[in-house]
Amino acid sequence: LIVSDNETAINALKEEKFTVKETDVIVVGVKDEPNGLNTMLEILEKESINVEYLYAFVSSKTDEAIVVVKIENYEDGVKALEDANANILSKEDLAEL
Template sequence: VTDILAKNNINIRALSIAETEDFGILRLIVSDENAAEKMLKENGYLIKVVDVVGVKIGDEPGKLTAALDVLDKENINVEYLYAFMARTEKHAYVVLRVENNDIAEKALTDAGFKLITEADICKL
């Protein structure tokens, strides 16, 4: 997978791997979602694109907890997340897969968190 993406100039921004008894799951955040989907499908991979919520948080203890607490108060389950640092800023970024993006986005913005877009993530 990494070779296919590299040969097509697609940058991996974040990834996680999960294994089950019968198959593995590779979750990716990439610089060009459409090209990655096309290339991987052409090479026989089963692809599922899902919507996620991106949040900019302070790079200090407790900020991730504060964002997760906002979701918990709204009874929004986090299925999985990616967290990473930007090279040029003193912020952390969290990309969340949640049950309901609209409710999560509203709750986070109402609590003062700044949402980030796919374009923002690709610039990190």
């Protein structure tokens, strides 16, 4: 789950006896066209950064596909994507979608 208030969500889930783990992910806007996702993945691959999982969605509020990525090393992934001028979305950006 991606939520706007982590602490409240974690507490609510734990109260209902769910097992909860907070995980850092990177949210990237990629071109919503053939090869858009591959372009982002090539940035990570070039730096030997392994993707553990990802999921994507589209929003009517943007012309990009939104990709949520869990990688082995969060800091290295953010740096690689920033260095390549990838469109990394903030929590606030994501909330507006």
